Amino acid sequence: MSDSGGPDVTQELRLPWDEDPDDLYEHAPCGYLTTLPDGTIVRVNQTFLTWTGYTRGELVGHRRFRDLLSSGGQIYHETHYAPLLRMQDEVHELAFDVVCADGRQLPTLVNSMLGRDESGQPRAIRTMIFNATERRQYEKELLHARNIAEASERRVRVLQQIVADLAAAPTEAEVAESVVRAPEAAFGAASSSIYLVDTERDLIVAVTSTDPTTGNWDDMPRSSARAVARVAERGDLHVVASLTEAKQHFPDLVESMRRSGRNTVVLLPLTTGPTDEHGGVVTLGVLAFSFKGEHKLTDGELRVVRLLGQQAGQALDRARLYDDARRREERSKFLAETTGALDEVHRLQPRIHRLLDRLVPEVADWAEVRLQVGAVPIEEPKGTPAPDTELLMKRVAKVAASGEPIFALEGDPLDCSVLPLTARGLVLGTLALRMAPDRRDAAGERVFLSDLADRAGLALENARLYEQERQIARTLQRSLLAGDLPSGDNRFAVETFYQAAGQDLEVGGDWYDAFLITVDKLAVVVGDVVGRGIDAATTMGQLRSAVRALASNEDGPARLIEGLDRFCERVESARMATVAYAEIDLTTGEIAYCCAGHLPPLLQEPAGSPEFLMHARSAPIGSRAGNLSRTEHRRRLSAGSRMLLYTDGLIERRSRSIDKGFEILAREYARRRDAPLQGLAAGLADTLVGKDHADDVCMLCLSLGTEERIERTIGADRMQIALLRADLRTWLVAHGVGAECRDAVLLACSEAVANAIEHGYRDDPFGMIDVVATVTDDAVEVRVTDRGTWRGPLGDVSRGRGLQLIRESMDQVLFDRSDGTTVTMRRRRGEDDQ
Structure with missing residues (x-):
């Protein structure tokens, strides 16, 4: 009871048993660590030891907290945990993987507080560690569920994106690239290939593939018996579900299916609406795709496949119209830019080169201009290899004589068009070119090439007239x-x-x-x-x-x-x-x-x-x-x-x-x-x-005139010898000294200077050498003087053959060592002197 006679509240709240604080610390539902400011563990509870499998003796005083972390955790401890703790004195819920005694990693969440003494210096770090294993597992399950949902959503987006890409693709090539990726993304196909029908050349052209090594990846005639050509002719979807079916209906597929292990092949015609004369569909190409092993397409997938063929066919039809318009625009732009480029240069030869540079390789892989300017023929080719020369010359002569172009036709052995270059009613020459394979278009090629030849002819004629007028002006200039x-x-x-x-x-x-x-x-x-x-x-x-x-x-x-x-x-x-x-x-x-x-x-x-x-x-x-x-x-x-x-x-x-x-x-x-x-x-x-x-x-x-006497002072540097030789050579030539005498003087002078550098100034890189040369009607005299100190007599110089070369080259050699060393050399001029 309390003094006032009421109930004792403290007595009523007392637990029926006593809690031991040490036991609460040791067996708390979380781990406790106490570390010094440098991270050394000084106290650890039993919960942490139980989780990690360490003994108290292994940790206390022997390990730092960061030593228990994974490699990534140690980096994070250094770059985030430690700086934040020093700045804030506490951190909360930082995720670390603790490496246990048996090597497994324990996911944890860490809270730490930094205690300081009265002066504000760090004293100890108290850390609470929570086991996050179940939380990590829960997060993994959530992530797995999320991935499943995203995969489902991605498949829906893929189908939507295919339609969007086809609607946005402006060219045949871009439509083909969009279509060839569709089976892999939408149905899980292993590989896909696109073939397009070229009615002008009566071919089925292999355009693009995700793996061109898995099948017969090449062009084929439309009348071919191969599977792709037959599907293109019929315009019907065909699924080859096994090797047996391939052997019965499409034998050309058997080898590639067996080699690649792909037992299901889908041949999808890419069709547009009823546009032929009989009101039927028109096949613009074929999409062939295959699966690893056997893959049975559901009815829903088959409907999507057919829809893909229709959408791709319509996109191809639209792209071909766009390609035609774009090609016409490109040709008009090319002609305009070529005209401008030719106008930038005025002379004939540079203008021909500029024309050929514009043509090869942008339009043609080989081109040649032949002109007859006055009595001078001009022949300028570019590109390799050149066509058959004999056949080309016959075609060139025919075009030059008639003024009518000859265009390359399918199967033409020369595969080269020749056009006349005309201006003001006259044929100036010819332009021959072989169109690059990706630029050949029978429908628009002739008009384009004719326009190009007309513009080139006028530009080259203007250049010829310019050169004629320019030559007149230059002749007048020089006459004045x-x-x-x-x-x-x-x-x-x-x-x-x-x-x-x-x-x-x-x-x-x-x-x-x-x-x-x-x-x-x-x-x-x-x-x-x-x-x-x-x-x-x-x-x-x-x-x-x-x-x-x-x-x-x-x-x-x-x-x-x-x-x-x-x-x-x-x-x-x-x-x-x-x-x-x-x-x-x-x-x-x-x-x-x-x-x-x-x-x-x-x-x-x-x-x-x-x-x-x-x-x-x-x-x-x-x-x-x-x-x-x-x-x-x-x-x-x-x-x-x-x-x-x-x-x-x-x-x-x-x-x-x-x-x-x-x-x-x-x-x-x-x-x-x-x-x-x-x-x-x-x-x-x-x-x-x-x-x-x-x-x-x-x-x-x-x-x-020339110097009667040459005087030069050079530094004790071997690099200076070459400059001195050039100077002395020019001076000797100016005085008409013959080659034999001149070479001998140059050799002797070079050796004398080299000796002065090596022996006179061996310890003095700043020494100076004086060279004086004079020439008379009879002889050339050269004097080389240094102020250095030679060791021993000149005849004792052991390195090289310098003195011997000097004596062999010159008629007279004198040495004076009264003030430094002076070498005086004299050589008589020979009969070859001027």
Whole structure:
């Protein structure tokens, strides 16, 4: 009783037995684990041990919780469980598979709480583990039931999808692909094949199959005795249910059925509505499908099979109409695009190549164009293999003579159509082609090919006329340029180059000239007249004549340009023309030059990098704006110098800055510093311009004599030897040193430099080597000097045969070791020297 006299509630709720807390923990309906923050198990209850088969001694202090998990569970523990527990201090209902002592996996659900001490540091993790075996089994049963329901639904969807696919398939090929997959998805067939009827060729064509190795997978005549052809002829569904039935009715199926183990074959005609002259159905193809072993189709399945044949037949009929329309559209598009593609190129030969590139392989697998342009026959084939040549030539000759096409017919041994290429009532030549197999269509081929030949003939005739006019324009252009250039008698040489714009019929205004003012003074000039056409060409000729008339031994370049300014007052078309003009004293090597609105000349002296001559610049001639005063600049050039004058077509491009053009020109000019003068300008044009250029290119390159003495300093690097050899070779050639003497000097010089690198600078990669060469009428002398330290006397050099080669190559070899090492080598010039 309570103090107040009422009943004692606590006493009334007391259980009739005492619960032991340890027993509750050990035998709880779930597993309990207590682990340290690193996962080490420090306490585990008996329930968990009973479930897993471990002993307490195997786990406590020896295993971590994560060690008991499956491989996937350990990854999930690391990537999800541990991070979430650290962030939230608790996780709930995480699924893990615990690996038991006997290796089986126990599905579980885990709840964990992270306990922390007063300072907030992790102290221990308490984990509750629930056995989820029954729940997992329940989930598997639910999944199995769901899979059964989905399979049933999928079969319904397959039938619906087949009809939808057939309705959406626009082409024969797409209809065939939809139909050939239907038996496998709808009825569980092992393989299916589609054959389509080609009435024009009187064939049944094998189109597609899910396994073409299981039957007679090839085309056949419609009159064939094979099962597919007979079903196509009758238009009736036929099910071959056994090998016995196949032997009786369709013997051609027996071998394939026996080999593949498929004892049931269905032959389904693909039919459309009553459209033939007798009001019956029309068979457009046959669907053949088979089953592993024996498979009896139910009445319901047979109804679906027949419905599939009708739907597929209607889809094929619709697709054929669509294919015809699409083919006509494709041909019209091809003709339009071919016409446009031919218009993009102007010359005859590229236009022929463009035509053949369009035809092969898109339309034909072989094609050939034969033309007679003037007295020059043109024959351009593409594709392999070529047809029978003798028969082709007879057909070509007949078409060229009659102007009537000859089309390939079924069974044609040549299998090649030949069409005349006509324009303005004349036969220019012939186009022969063999249509690709997938493009052959007897109904539309002739109209298409005739239209193609008409367009090609007109395009090729226009190209021929273009070339004729272009040649006239080029002839006029070159007749207006300078004629014979002066000969330099070893004091100078001049190389010129002109390349007209790639697609312009009009004469341009770029020009060059070189002439001797006196015996010892040379004038060179490059200019550019504004505009194109006959007026520009006339002005170009007048300017060139004016330059020659104004050039004198006393006045110089500035006075000449001032004279051209006055000339513009009478010849208005010369106004704003640009000119780069230079006079060279061949005795002293002094050059005087000026540029009136023109690009700066590019100078390459024997030593150093190319340099643009940026002095003495002023406005174009006849300009009424800016500084009208004309100045000139003088400097002395070394023998062997080269100067390039050029017009803007060489470097100006819309796709880059003018500075970039200057940079590329300087780099390419420097790269050719040792190249022969002849062909130098053409090489620059090939690299910088190419063939398809939009502007005229005009260049004049002047070379002044040769260096009497060559001096070079190179680093102690074997890679430098090749560059030195090239430099020295060019210098020897320029001095007319014969091949035998030249090769000997090059060999000896290379060996001397190699010895200096290997022995003099063996420990000094930054050493420098001086090479000096001189040439006289009698001999060539080369001196190689290094500042390195050789070990022992020169004769003790044990590696290689360098010194021996030097002595064998040269007539005289001297060594001086007073200040580093100097090797002086001398070789007499032979009778083959110039």
